[in-house]
Amino acid sequence: MGLPMTAPYRAGSLALLLMLALPVRADSPQTVTVPCARTDKACAFQKSLTHKVRTVEFWEAVRSRPLAERMGAAPPELVEYMNLDVIQLGIPTTPRAPVLTPDFVADVQTAVEGIPAKIRKLLDRRLAGIWFVEEIGGTGFSDIVRWGAGQGIGFIVLDPRQLMDRRANEWASWKENTPFRSDSRFTIEAIIAEEQDNNRVGAIRYILLHELAHVLATQGGIHPRWDRPAGHELRIGTYPFHALSWKWDEKLGHVSLFDVTFPDRPKVRYYFGANLDGARMLEAYRWLATTNFPTLYAATNPGDDFAESFVSYVHTVLMKRPWAIRILDGGKPAFTYTACWDQPRCAEKRKLLEGIIAGR
Numbered sequence: 001m002g003l004p005m006t007a008p009y010r011a012g013s014l015a016l017l018l019m020l021a022l023p024v025r026a027d028s029p030q031t032v033t034v035p036c037a038r039t040d041k042a043c044a045f046q047k048s049l050t051h052k053v054r055t056v057e058f059w060e061a062v063r064s065r066p067l068a069e070r071m072g073a074a075p076p077e078l079v080e081y082m083n084l085d086v087i088q089l090g091i092p093t094t095p096r097a098p099v100l101t102p103d104f105v106a107d108v109q110t111a112v113e114g115i116p117a118k119i120r121k122l123l124d125r126r127l128a129g130i131w132f133v134e135e136i137g138g139t140g141f142s143d144i145v146r147w148g149a150g151q152g153i154g155f156i157v158l159d160p161r162q163l164m165d166r167r168a169n170e171w172a173s174w175k176e177n178t179p180f181r182s183d184s185r186f187t188i189e190a191i192i193a194e195e196q197d198n199n200r201v202g203a204i205r206y207i208l209l210h211e212l213a214h215v216l217a218t219q220g221g222i223h224p225r226w227d228r229p230a231g232h233e234l235r236i237g238t239y240p241f242h243a244l245s246w247k248w249d250e251k252l253g254h255v256s257l258f259d260v261t262f263p264d265r266p267k268v269r270y271y272f273g274a275n276l277d278g279a280r281m282l283e284a285y286r287w288l289a290t291t292n293f294p295t296l297y298a299a300t301n302p303g304d305d306f307a308e309s310f311v312s313y314v315h316t317v318l319m320k321r322p323w324a325i326r327i328l329d330g331g332k333p334a335f336t337y338t339a340c341w342d343q344p345r346c347a348e349k350r351k352l353l354e355g356i357i358a359g360r
Contacts, residue, residue: 032076032096034083044087053081054145059128059153067112067120070129073098074157082133082141082157091137091272098132098160104200111204116318119212122357127215128155130208135159138271139175140207142214154215158207168193168202176325179268179296183278186334189326192315202321206311213310214303222356223302241309241352242302245292254302262287265299282327285337292345296325313353317341 036043052058058077062070074082074097082095112120112130128145141157163171172190180188193202217223223242249255256265264284267275276284284296293299298308316323316339325337340346 032079032083034080034087036084036087038087041088041090044084048081048084048088051077051081051084053077053155054143056145056153059145059155062129063125063153067124067127070127071108071112072129072131073100074131074133078131078157079133082136085141086135086137089137093135093137095133095135095137098134100132100160101164104160104164107199107201108204110201111208114201114205115209115212116314118357119209119314119318122359123212123215126153126218127212128153130156130158132160133157134161139163139171140211142211144218154218156208156211156215158204158211163200163203163207166203167198167200168206169198171203172206175270176296178270178272179274180276180278180281181274183281185330186278186281187328188281189328191322191324191326194322197321206315209311209314210307213307216310216356217303217306223306239302241306241349244348244352245305246302256291256293256299258287258291258293258299261290262299268296268300270297270300282329282335285325285327285335289337290345292340292349294340294346294349309349309353312339313341313350314357317350 035047048054076097079095079097086093086095108130133141136157136159139159139162141159142154145153145155166174169189169191172192173188176188176190180186192206193199221239223239223246245257246254247257256262259265262284264276264280264287268284269275288296288299291299293305293308294312295308298305298312312323315321323339326333327335327337341350
């Protein structure tokens with residue numbers, strides 16, 4: 001997904017670039033014709049594999065630009081690609097181009113500038129851009145243009161509708177409640193910002209760090225590629241980070257090393273289709289504390305294991321910001337799950353993360 005390269009991308013401040021790229025009227029959205037029926041997953045999968053946004057040529061004009069100049073509202077090609085993505089995944093949304101406000105654009109700029117310089121530098125040549133699409137079936141999305149022999153290039157899509165009116169802790173709490181069915185007794189309160197910093201910028205920055213981790217993973221050697229059969233990938237290469245938490249089963253696919261002690265893990269699903277009763281929150285997080293997964297989202301699959309580990313480490317260790325999940329029972333704290341980077345259970349992952357960030 002990205003910006004169509006039919007015209008030069010003008011230099012300037014991020015705020016100006018985004019405002020120039022955005023639609024200016026809510027009643028004049030881009031018209032996108034999707035080449036597959038809403039129920040045709042096979043068609044959507046095939047069209048996605050050969051889509052133009054997954055070609056290097058589509059991105060050539062912006063790859064040399066500074067990071068702050070590789071952002072904008074979604075062109076038709078990007079919206080089409082996101083529609084294909086939700087169709088093949090069976091997500092009941094219809095992605096469309098956004099209409100953003102100047103204050104939201106300014107918050108995105110502040111969020112990017114707040115990412116540690118060493119992280120921005122690490123990803124500079126691997127990130128093709130950050131683009132905005134509504135109703136993508138989650139808060140953020142990332143995909144690859146090319147991946148192999150250290151030549152990975154990735155791009156990020158954010159859904160502004162999920163962020164427009166949510167501060168950092170409110171967004172994080174909403175997200176962490178989504179795997180569980182609504183319960184009159186149990187709920188989750190997530191803390192990723194101190195009260196004085198509890199704003200929309202914090203939510204955007206946290207989401208960006210998660211998606212940037214997916215882009216970083218395109219350098220290879222971290223976990224199996226998500227665009228190829230995992231069994232094949234695991235047979236032809238070794239993935240030290242993956243091996244800390246996962247194994248491959250020919251029938252079941254990726255299986256966590258902790259499924260015996262965390263039997264509910266395969267049922268964890270974020271955003272759509274909560275599979276766990278709210279009454280299972282307390283037990284799920286107590287099980288999670290016996291694993292090396294830093295967050296519950298990390299336990300869902302190898303790709304998000306790395307992304308969640310990366311954002312958790314950068315957020316809490318490098319940026320020294322708070323992170324905690326509080327399970328409330330009748331509105332009162334019953335259990336608190338905190339970042340694991342000073343705990344023995346996450347020591348091996350921390351060592352690998354530090355090496356990756358240092359470029360080793």
